[in-house]
Amino acid sequence: MVPVSYYIVLSAVLFSLGIVGFLFKRNIITMFMSIELMLNAVNLAFVAFGRSLGQLQGQVFVFFVIVVAAAEAAVGLAIVILIQRNRKTLNVERVNLLKL
Amino acid sequence: MFVLDHLWIIPLLPLLGAAVNGIFGRRWPHSSTNAIALGTTGLSFAAVVELFREFSQLAPASIPWVKTYFPWIAAGGFRAAYALQVDQLTMVMLLIVTGVGFVIHIYSTGYMAHEEGYARFFSYLNLFMFFMLTLILGANYVVLFVGWEGVGLCSYLLIGFYFLRKAATNAGNKAFWVNRIGDFGFLIGMFLLFRTFRSLDFGHVLPAAAGASSDASGHFGTMTWIALALLTGACGKSAQIPLYVWLPDAMEGPTPVSALIHAATMVTAGVYMVARSHVIFLHSPVAMSAVAGIGALTALFAATIGLVQTDIKKVLAYSTVSQLGYMFLALGVGAFSAGIFHLMTHAFFKGLLFLAAGSVIHAMGGEQDMRKMGGLRKKIPWTYWTMLIGTLAISGIPGFAGFFSKDEILSAAYMSPYGSKLLWAVGIFSALLTSFYMFRLIFTTFCGAPRYDEHETHVHESPSNMVTPLVILAVLSIVGGWFAAPALWGGVDYFERYLSPVFSMPGIGEATSAADLAAATSTEHQLMAAAIASALIGLFLAWWMYIKRPDQPAKLAKSLSGPYKLLLGKYFVDEIYAAVIVRPLVWISRNVLWHVVDEKIIDGAVNGVADTTRHAGNSARQTESGNTRSYAAWIVVGAVAFTSLLLWLAVR
Numbered sequence: 001m002v003p004v005s006y007y008i009v010l011s012a013v014l015f016s017l018g019i020v021g022f023l024f025k026r027n028i029i030t031m032f033m034s035i036e037l038m039l040n041a042v043n044l045a046f047v048a049f050g051r052s053l054g055q056l057q058g059q060v061f062v063f064f065v066i067v068v069a070a071a072e073a074a075v076g077l078a079i080v081i082l083i084q085r086n087r088k089t090l091n092v093e094r095v096n097l098l099k100l
Numbered sequence: 101m102f103v104l105d106h107l108w109i110i111p112l113l114p115l116l117g118a119a120v121n122g123i124f125g126r127r128w129p130h131s132s133t134n135a136i137a138l139g140t141t142g143l144s145f146a147a148v149v150e151l152f153r154e155f156s157q158l159a160p161a162s163i164p165w166v167k168t169y170f171p172w173i174a175a176g177g178f179r180a181a182y183a184l185q186v187d188q189l190t191m192v193m194l195l196i197v198t199g200v201g202f203v204i205h206i207y208s209t210g211y212m213a214h215e216e217g218y219a220r221f222f223s224y225l226n227l228f229m230f231f232m233l234t235l236i237l238g239a240n241y242v243v244l245f246v247g248w249e250g251v252g253l254c255s256y257l258l259i260g261f262y263f264l265r266k267a268a269t270n271a272g273n274k275a276f277w278v279n280r281i282g283d284f285g286f287l288i289g290m291f292l293l294f295r296t297f298r299s300l301d302f303g304h305v306l307p308a309a310a311g312a313s314s315d316a317s318g319h320f321g322t323m324t325w326i327a328l329a330l331l332t333g334a335c336g337k338s339a340q341i342p343l344y345v346w347l348p349d350a351m352e353g354p355t356p357v358s359a360l361i362h363a364a365t366m367v368t369a370g371v372y373m374v375a376r377s378h379v380i381f382l383h384s385p386v387a388m389s390a391v392a393g394i395g396a397l398t399a400l401f402a403a404t405i406g407l408v409q410t411d412i413k414k415v416l417a418y419s420t421v422s423q424l425g426y427m428f429l430a431l432g433v434g435a436f437s438a439g440i441f442h443l444m445t446h447a448f449f450k451g452l453l454f455l456a457a458g459s460v461i462h463a464m465g466g467e468q469d470m471r472k473m474g475g476l477r478k479k480i481p482w483t484y485w486t487m488l489i490g491t492l493a494i495s496g497i498p499g500f501a502g503f504f505s506k507d508e509i510l511s512a513a514y515m516s517p518y519g520s521k522l523l524w525a526v527g528i529f530s531a532l533l534t535s536f537y538m539f540r541l542i543f544t545t546f547c548g549a550p551r552y553d554e555h556e557t558h559v560h561e562s563p564s565n566m567v568t569p570l571v572i573l574a575v576l577s578i579v580g581g582w583f584a585a586p587a588l589w590g591g592v593d594y595f596e597r598y599l600s601p602v603f604s605m606p607g608i609g610e611a612t613s614a615a616d617l618a619a620a621t622s623t624e625h626q627l628m629a630a631a632i633a634s635a636l637i638g639l640f641l642a643w644w645m646y647i648k649r650p651d652q653p654a655k656l657a658k659s660l661s662g663p664y665k666l667l668l669g670k671y672f673v674d675e676i677y678a679a680v681i682v683r684p685l686v687w688i689s690r691n692v693l694w695h696v697v698d699e700k701i702i703d704g705a706v707n708g709v710a711d712t713t714r715h716a717g718n719s720a721r722q723t724e725s726g727n728t729r730s731y732a733a734w735i736v737v738g739a740v741a742f743t744s745l746l747l748w749l750a751v752r
Contacts (some may be wrong), residue, residue, distance in 0.1 A: 023732055092727075097726060
C-alpha cells in the first residue's frame with residue numbers, strides 16, 4: 001500500500017506549483033488554472049487523509065470543493081471575458097486600477 | 101409666621117419675574133412687563149415688611165433664624181446647604197434692597213419707556229434682585245458667594261445693556277474682570293476659612309472665630325490672612341482702592357442701573373460681607389487698620405477726582421466710591437453699625453441723586469455734560485428740589501440723613517480704639533470736598549444762565565412715574581437718619597441698638613461712668629461742629645466759585661494746571677494699570693501663551709498626532725499597488741507565516 005505521505009508530498013508539490021504559477025504568470029487564464037491546480041492539490045490531501053484515517057468526511061468535503069470550484073469557474077471565466085472585452089488584454093499587470 | 105417659615109419666597113418672586121419677562125416679555129406689551137416686574141418686586145417688598153413684623157416678635161434666642169432647605173454640596177468633609185438666615189443685619193439689608201429696589205423699578209418704567217429691549221431690562225433687573233436677596237439671606241459663605249457672583253453677572257449685563265455701543269461693552273467687561281480679581285481673593289478667604297474652621301456656615305464659623313485667639317498687632321496670622329483675603333473680595337465688589345476703577349466706567353449702563361446696582365445695593369455687598377464677618381476682622385488688628393486705611397484713602401482719593409468731573413453721572417460715580425470709602429472707614433474703626441447706617445442713608449440719597457440725574461438727562465434729551473446745562477431750576481422744579489435734598493443729605497447738612505450717619509462715622513474714627521486723628525482728619529476733609537463737588541453739581545446744573553440751545557433742547561419735567569420715586573427717596577433722605585437723632589443729646593441711637601445683637605462689641609462707643617459719658621458727649625459735640633463746619637465751608641466755596649464769581653474756576657484751573665490735569669486725568673490710574681498690568685499681561689498672553697503655549701505646545705501635540713497618523717497611513721498606502729499578484733504574494737507571505745507559527749507552536 002502506498003504510504004499517505006507520498007500523497008501529501010504530491011499534494012504539496014502541486015500546491016506549490018499552483019502558487020508559483022499564480023504569482024509569476026501574467027495571463028489571467030493561466031493564473032486561473034493555477035488556482036484550479038491548488039484546489040485540486042487540496043482535494044488530493046483531503047482524499048488521502050480521509051482514506052488513511054478511515055473517515056468519510058474528507059471524501060465528502062472534496063465534492064463541496066469541486067462544486068464551489070465549478071461555480072467559481074463560471075463566475076471567474078465570465079469576469080475574464082469581460083476584462084478581455086473592456087481592456088483588450090488579459091495581462092494582469094495592465095489590470096491595476098484598484099489603487100489610489 | 102408665614103414668611104419666616106417660607107423665606108424662600110422673598111428671593112424667588114423676582115426670579116420668577118425675571119424668567120417670565122425674559123421668556124415672554126418680547127412679545128408682550130409694556131404694561132404686562134410692568135405688571136410682572138413691579139408685581140414680583142412689590143410682593144417681595146411686602147413679604148419683607150411682613151417678615152419685619154414677624155421677626156420683631158421672635159424670641160432673641162431664636163435669632164439668627166436659619167432655614168435649611170436642601171443639602172447642596174457634600175464632598176469629603178465639606179457640607180454646604182442651601183440655607184437662608186435672618187438676623188437684624190439681614191433685616192436692614194432686606195428692607196433697603198427691596199424697598200429702594202421697588203422704587204427704582206417704578207422709576208425705570210418711566211425712564212426706559214422709549215428704549216429698545218424694555219423687557220430684557222426688567223428681566224435683568226429682577227434677576228439682580230433675586231441674586232442680591234440671595235446674597236443677603238444666605239446662611240453660609242457659599243450661598244452668599246452665589247449671590248455675589250450673580251449680582252456681578254447682572255451688573256455686567258446691565259452695564260453692557262446698550263451692547264451696540266463699544267464703550268458700554270468695554271465697561272461691562274472691565275467691571276467683570278476687575279471683580280474677578282476681588283472674587284479670587286474672596287475664594288481664597290473661603291478656602292482658608294474652611295481649612296481653619298472646617299465649615300462655611302455663619303452659624304458655625306462666626307462663633308468659632310469669636311472663640312479663637314486674636315492675632316497680635318502687626319502680626320500676620322491665620323485670622324489676618326482670612327480677613328485680608330475677604331477684604332480683597334470686598335474691595336472688588338465695593339469699588340475700593342485699588343480695585344475701584346470699574347465703577348466710574350460702569351456709568352455706561354442706564355441710569356436706573358447706576359442708581360440701583362452701582363450706588364444703592366450691589367456695591368454695598370462688600371460692606372455687608374465685611375460687617376457679616378466682623379468677628380474675624382476684629383481678631384486681626386492688621387486687617388482692621390487695612391480696612392480703615394483703604395476706606396479713608398478711597399474716600400479722599402475719589403472725592404478729589406469728583407471735584408473736576410464734568411459728566412453729571414461721573415461726579416456721582418466718584419462720589420459713590422468716596423462714600424463707600426466712608427463705610428469701609430466705619431468698619432475699619434469698629435463702628436460696624438455706623439457703617440451699615442451709612443450704607444442705608446447712602447442707598448436713599450445716592451439712589452435719589454442718580455435718579456434725579458437720570459431725570460435731568462431725560463429732560464435734556466440725553467445730554468450728560470454739566471457744562472452744557474445750567475438754569476434748569478425753573479424748568480424742572482421737582483427734579484431740582486429732590487436733587488437738592490439729596491445733595492444736602494450727602495453733604496452732611498444737619499437734619500438730613502447723611503449728617504447722622506457721616507457724623508457717627510467721623511466721631512467713631514476719632515474716638516474708637518481702632519481710630520486715629522489722622523483717619524478723622526482725612527474723613528472730615530473728604531466731607532468738605534464732598535459738599536463742594538455736590539453743590540458744584542447743583543449750581544452748574546440748575547443755577548445760572550442756560551448754556552444749551554433753548555430752541556433745540558426742549559427741557560421738560562419727567563413723567564409722574566419718575567417723579568414719584570424721587571419724592572419717596574427725598575423723604576427717606578430726610579427722615580432716614582432720624583433713628584440716630586436722639587443720640588445727639590445723649591439719648592439712644594435706635595439704629596445701633598437694633599443692630600447690637602449682631603455687632604455685640606463691648607467697649608466701643610459705650611462709656612461706663614456718667615462722667616465719661618458726659619466727656620464723650622462733649623467731644624462728640626465738638627466733632628459734630630467740625631463736621632457741620634466742613635460741610636458749610638464746602639457749600640460756601642462752591643457757591644463762591646460757581647455763583648458769585650463764575651470766572652474763578654477757569655482761573656483756578658489755569659493757575660493750578662498741574663494738579664488740575666492730574667485730577668482731570670483721574671490720577672492716570674487707568675493709564676498706570678494699563679502700562680503696569682494690562683499691557684504686560686496682554687504681551688505675555690500673546691507672545692507666550694498664544695504663540696508658544698497654544699501654537700507650539702497644544703497645537704503642536706494635536707498636529708503631531710495627526711501628522712504621525714498621516715505618515716503611517718502614507719507608508720501603509722504603498723502596499724496598495726493595485727497589482728493583483730502583489731496582493732497574492734502578501735496572502736502567501738501571510739499564510740506561510742501563519743502556518744510556520746502553528747508548526748512552531750506544535751513542534752515546540
